[in-house]
Amino acid sequence: MADKNEWGSNMSFILAMIGSAVGLGNIWRYPYVLYSNGGGAFYIPYIVAILLMGIPFLILEYGVGYNFKSSFAKAVKKINSKCEYIGWFLPVAVFMIMIYYSAILGWDGIYIILSFFKGWGADPNSYFITSVLQSSDSYLGLLQFVPLVAVAMLAGWVIIWFISHRDLEAGLGKVSKVLVPLLFIIMVIIVGFSLTLPGASIGLSELFNPDWSLLTHFEIWMAAFGQIVFSLSLGMSIAFTFASYTKDDSDLVTNTISIVLANSLFENFAALGVFSILGYMSLQSGTAVADLVTQGTGLVFIAYPTVFNVLGNWAFILGPLFFLTVYLAGLTSILSTIEPLSFSIQNKFGLSRGKTMTVLIVVGAAVSMLYATGYGGSLLGFVDTFINQIALLLGVVAECIIFAWIFKAEKLIDFLNSHSKTIKLGKWWLVIVKYILPVFIAVIWIGGMIDVFNNGSIDQLNFTIISALILVIASLMFTILPARNPEWDNAKERV
Known part of the structure; x- marks a missing residue:
């Protein structure tokens, strides 16, 4: 029987990490980023970002995580006790993501049911905004409770609890072995069908039509690096935590390449399917593809139902399959976002996995009810922008410095190379993780800060400040609370 916090096999680790990386962002964010940043030309900065940041940074996270075999907070404290605050800052930020992700999961749960009878009616846009979200432009909408969304969200929290409170392999490990392959199979079916739709070629030609001139623009390169950070969950302490659960003979470098390739x-x-469907919509409606392209909730809950309305009886098969895919993608991602904070709390306060998960899920479910209000949609957008463009990127820069400089990444090279069947690390890897990565991510962070403060509304700025205060105070509380586990100060190293 595997230990409570150890994968039963290397395959469990790989599938759980793929499940963490493959999420809602792959379905609704990436196709938009690819299209709006030069189409086919975007692949050049995209591949550079994978090689220069995605793979090297994941190897760093995996290597340090395996070395300590402990939670993120405990390892960071061991590296330098003055840095313990950062060890809590990132897991708390990731837990905040989990809370608002539960709202999107809830919305999608509603749409799984609606898709069986096209319950969104003739005007999907109005239905989503008015009937589902009961959206309000005023922050007073926080006082307007939306029972349907609340029930759907709570159903998601129950599923999350049922999986997460069990021992690692019996819960997340076993579920990943089912959900991740199922996710890929359903996506193959959806894309295969989408490619046969009349007008699919219109959408694909729009998607891949390269605008080479954009390669000289700074923005396309920042978009590529930002996508890789977002898509692979870099610096979110998830990869670190999952690697700390691995067995002693894991080939972390080869695993990294497998996970990045799968993602x-x-x-x-997914982009093929999205743009095939947009091409079909363009042909049916006479509207240019450029006017149909959206990202986020607009694509998932408005554009797709619009397609299903004109798809005939096929929609009763494709619709449920699509919304089930989105649900599975959200579920596999959300299950990973609780692990870093849970493991850190277990390490410091000596609580069991089951009790820690139960408390966190009850707290998360209670706080998430803010998103089950008339102002929930707007609030979600504000918090998401703050976490992804400001908080996490700041944490990633700090993580780069702590892992690559203070811990000294060079200590990992011999160990990683001795287990690697593919790439051998050398000075090139140290140059990337010590110099190139911190600079690139710092630039993306500055750009995100400028965007929020230049383009954000007064409400967004206010809720950004409130979110920042919650994150700072919660992280501080976990840092200063006295440890109740005598092993808290005894993190053992393996390399």
């Missing part, structure tokens, strides 16, 4: 294939495959 990249999934999001590019």
Whole structure:
């Protein structure tokens, strides 16, 4: 029987990491980013970002995680006790993502049911905004409770609890072995069908029509690096935590390449389906593809139902399959976002996995009810922008410095090379993780800060400040609370 916090096999680790990486962002964010940043030309900065940042940074996270075999907070404290705050900052930020992700999961749960009878009616846009979200432009909408969304969200939290509170392999490990392959199979069916739709070629030609001139623009390169950070969950302490659960003989470098390839294939495959459907919509409606392209909730809950309305009886098969895919993608991602904070709390306060998960899920479910209000959609957008463009990127820069400089990444090279069947690390890897990565991510972070403060509304700025205060105070509380586990100060190293 595997230990409570150890994968039963290397395959469990790989599939759980793929499940963490393959999420809603691959389906609704990546196709939009690819299209709006030069189409086919975007692949050049995209591949550079994978090689220069995605793979090297994941190897760093995996290597340090395996070395300590402990939670993120405990390892960071061991590296330098003055840095313990950062060890809590990132897991808390990731837990905040989990809370608002539960709202999107809830919305999609509603749409799985609606898709069996096209319950969104003739005007999907109005239905989503008015009937589902009961959206309000005023922050007073926080006082307007939306029972349907609340029930759907709570159903998601129950599923999350049922999986997460069990021992690692019995819960997340076993579920990943089912959900991740199922996710890929359903996506193959959806894309295969989408490619046969009349007008599919219109959408694909729009998607891949390269605008080479954009390669000289700074923005396309920043978009590529930002996508890789977002898509692979870099610096979110998830990869670190999952690697700390691995067995002693894991080939972390080869695993990294497998996970990055699977994630990249999934999001590019999803883009084929999305733009085939947009091409079909363009042909049917006479509207240019450029006017149909959206990202986020607009694509998932408005554009797709619009397609299903004109798809005839096929929609009763494709619709449920699509919304089930989105649900599975959200579920596999959301299950990973609780692990870093849970494991850190277990390490510091000596609580069991089951009790820690139960408490966190009850707290998360209670706080998430803010998103089950008339202002929930707007609030979700504000918090998402703050976490992804400001908080996480700042944490990633700090993680780069702590892992590559203070811990000294060179200590990992011999160990990683001795287990690797593919790439051998050398000075090139150290140059990337010590110099190139911190600079690139810092530039993306500055760009995100400028965007929020230049283009954000007063409400967005206010809720950004509130979110920042919650994150700072919660991280501080976990840092200063006295440890109740005598092993908290005894993190053992393996390399």
